[in-house]
Amino acid sequence: MTTSPLSQTPRSTLVRYLIEERRRFPEASGELNGLLLDVSVACKAIARIAAFGELDDSGPATMPPPSINVQGEEQKRLDVVTNELFVRMNEWNGHLAGMASEEMEAPQQIPRAYPRGKYLLLFDPLDGSSNIDCNLTIGSIFSVLRAPQSVIDSGRDVRDEDFLQPGAAQVAAGYALYGPTTMFVLTVGNGVAGFTLNPNLGEFVLTHADVKVPVDTQEFAINSSNARFWEAPVTRYVQECLAGRAGPRGKDFNMRWIASMVADAHRILMRGGVFLYPRDTKDPAKHGRLRLLYEANPIAFLMEQAGARASTGRQPLLGVVPTALHQRIGVVFGSRNEVERIERYHHEPAAHDSADPLFAERGLFRS
Numbered sequence: 001m002t003t004s005p006l007s008q009t010p011r012s013t014l015v016r017y018l019i020e021e022r023r024r025f026p027e028a029s030g031e032l033n034g035l036l037l038d039v040s041v042a043c044k045a046i047a048r049i050a051a052f053g054e055l056d057d058s059g060p061a062t063m064p065p066p067s068i069n070v071q072g073e074e075q076k077r078l079d080v081v082t083n084e085l086f087v088r089m090n091e092w093n094g095h096l097a098g099m100a101s102e103e104m105e106a107p108q109q110i111p112r113a114y115p116r117g118k119y120l121l122l123f124d125p126l127d128g129s130s131n132i133d134c135n136l137t138i139g140s141i142f143s144v145l146r147a148p149q150s151v152i153d154s155g156r157d158v159r160d161e162d163f164l165q166p167g168a169a170q171v172a173a174g175y176a177l178y179g180p181t182t183m184f185v186l187t188v189g190n191g192v193a194g195f196t197l198n199p200n201l202g203e204f205v206l207t208h209a210d211v212k213v214p215v216d217t218q219e220f221a222i223n224s225s226n227a228r229f230w231e232a233p234v235t236r237y238v239q240e241c242l243a244g245r246a247g248p249r250g251k252d253f254n255m256r257w258i259a260s261m262v263a264d265a266h267r268i269l270m271r272g273g274v275f276l277y278p279r280d281t282k283d284p285a286k287h288g289r290l291r292l293l294y295e296a297n298p299i300a301f302l303m304e305q306a307g308a309r310a311s312t313g314r315q316p317l318l319g320v321v322p323t324a325l326h327q328r329i330g331v332v333f334g335s336r337n338e339v340e341r342i343e344r345y346h347h348e349p350a351a352h353d354s355a356d357p358l359f360a361e362r363g364l365f366r367s
Helices: 014-022 031-055 077-090 129-134 149-154 224-229 232-246 261-271 292-305 336-347
Strands: 096-101 119-127 138-146 172-178 182-187 193-198 203-208 219-221 274-277 309-311 331-334
Touching (some): 031 119, 031 172, 077 119, 096 149, 096 292, 138 292, 172 261, 172 292, 182 261, 261 331, 331 336
Antiparallel strands (some): 172 182, 274 331
16 A cells, blocks of 8 residues: 655645744735745755755756856855756746845846845855865855835846845745755744755755754854954853863863765754854954855844854844844854853953963963
8 A cells, every 4th residue: 555645745835834934924925935845945945956966967968167156155066056056936926026045246236137036045046165075064145135115116237336235124934955855944034943844745844843052052163273363252162162161161171073064963962062163363454254245144043043143242143233244243142141150351451361271381282
């Protein structure tokens, strides 16, 4: 006897979830739902490409040689393919006034052949692409803003400044995770929900309702190879974690680092932790590594909606007013009590005296 795929999946689908969310706002047009579903379809297509790895033959038959993108980073083939997927899947639907991406220097205009809408879509089409060759977890990140009224009224092309809105203005945000399973994690400002791609149905089904991040943790994630460039508050925090039960924190910590922010953020949403990619002195011209508008802000929105906290170390991330489309920023997010501790260290006097040799100049990490 054959079991129906539907009988194996009694959970709500992404479509049903969005319909239920829309019912909370009877005046809503449904445009946001349509946009988010198109984003999810782009993520399904990327999941398929990622699953086939080197066996995949999608994209142009002849790809150009590796080039350097606007970020000064080498573009991999999948960076180009996934960016094109996001653009083509969302340019036609009539919900967008424009798009911006990590892989494009200027905003992407909606072709005149298609209707224009009231939203802006920002995205990192393939986060963690340095992990592709190692078959490690990668993902896509997206953020949705309302277009300025002047854009909606005039129908003009979008400009950089139209996207320069603080993270608190986001209408929706989320990411797709391409790992052992494909997940789609979303907030529309009413908590965080996680959906797993059911390959039998080809649909995202709700598997993680109302995700909450524990306020306390014993895990932290940071790239310790940059330790010599850290500011004093970050050095202090990491040293205290490394000191473990015998140190001032009185408990042991584990360090986790995947080099894909989506993967690190997902782990924190699932079980708690704190992630630091702080501002440092490695490149004085850059005020951080991660991009504010399409990496830091959407993850910050998810964290805050899940009861966690997201910060620059000095102020809430969602309150930062952007000054450039590809602006970089220092980021700390995760379990609330740990992030608040790191913020407190940033606001305390810089000097940190300790008789413990771990914190002296000969310590493991010197500031």
